[in-house]
Amino acid sequence: MLSHSNPRRIGIIGGGEGATLREVLKHVSVREVVVLEIDEALMGVAREVLREWNDCSDILFDDDSGGRREEEEEKESYVSCFDDDRVSVHFVDAFQWFIDHYYSENNDPNDAILPPRNRTATTTTPEQELFDVIIMDALDPDDFVDFADRLYNNAPFIQSLYKGLSPDGVLVVQLGASPDAVDPSDENGPFKNRANMISKLQHLGFQSIHMYEEGHCEFYHPWSILVAFKTYETRANWYRPAAELQIQLRRRIRATRSGRPALLHFDAATMHGYQIPPKSFESVYCRQEREPEECEEYNGFRTEGARNVPTTQVRIQKSGISESAGRGLFAVEDIPPGATLALEEGTKAFHVVPSTWRVLDLVYEWSNERANFDAIEDELSAMKYFIEGRMNQREGNGDENSLVMELTVFVLC
Secondary structure, three states, X not given: OOOOXXXXXXXXXXXXXXXXXXXXXXXXXXXXXXXXXXXXXHHHHHHHHOHHHHEOOOEOEOOOOOOOOOOHHHOEOOOEHHHOOOEEEEXXXXXXXXXXHHOOOOOOOOOOOOOOOOOOOOOOOOHHHOEEEEEEEOOOOOOOOHHHHHHHHOHHHHHHHHHOEEEEEEEXXXXXXXXXXXXXXXXXXXXXXXXXXXXXXXXXXXXXXXXXXXXXXXXXXXXXXXXXXXXXXXXXXXOOOHHHHHHHHHHHEOOEOOOOOOOOOOOHHHHHHHOOOOHHHHHHHOOOOOOOHHHHHHXXXXXXXXXXXXXXXXXXXXXXXXXXXXXXXXXXXXXXXXXXXXXXXHOOOOOOOHHHHHXXXXXXXXHHHHOOHHHHHHHHHHHHHHHHHHHHHHHHOOOOOOOOOOOOOOOOO
């Protein structure tokens, strides 16, 4: 939800207990939520037995203008999230519903959408009928039932999910228990459905597909979630720095009647952890029978013909040059020119968020044009002064300052 700049229309596949709906309604921008649940009895049970899962009584809602009312008595609140006027619940087969509304017989995902059976002929789907975010909270991919196979393997259905999204839409799919680092590839294990769906999404045209783990669900294992972005811009929003995320949370999440945080298990620091894919997923993904190109090209450093010297070939000892020379790192045997030293110990994941990369790129171009390092230093000093001033202003207004900001400048030669 935070990756989309303005999510207004949300689709939920499954989620009959109401927990996913409850979290979606906490976002200020949401104007319509369509819930597609095949099991009507589940929703009835959830209203009676799982009330906490679909209780929206603590969320403070505002008027249609989007402006927040200050008077407490004017704020409305709903007991059941299903009773919110913005929510429409359809007890249908979501699989068939999406195919009827958005499927195109042409395999090209960019072609016009064919008219569904229950609508008059048209060559495109009106923009207001597209979803900004689709959340698939249905059966796990390793469930051994026919319906799970249909959800994760049917090409027309998966294409209809892509077609049902707005041009900058985001698809979210829960994919069951996360793999262990020693598991076989999904295509050769119990998660064939997961592998098939990821493969189909890659060929549809999503600009980026990201996996992350969630451990607060208190299941027997961390749960895995897939996020697919149709544009680079929404992908860039996923990689916002923690400071930007904290600001977005303050702006976009509704207040609560109790005064407690609306999000119990999520903050900027948690989101920052989601940005780096789990190592276990990377290991399992690269165990495919046909190794993906990115596993060969981008997994660690590979230098053709170069020798990597392990740590056993060096040692720390006292220098024999003089009594005052101290201790140093010495080679047990000669190290050839061009060799790397303990590369396997020194390489870790390195990631630059898109917003930071854009700033670095602009500064690099600007410095090349001006070739004036004194001017660059003046600009950076002005930026630091501005940031400190804004932080002091926030503190002066009584806002809680939970951000620790530090200006660090790297000069690459």
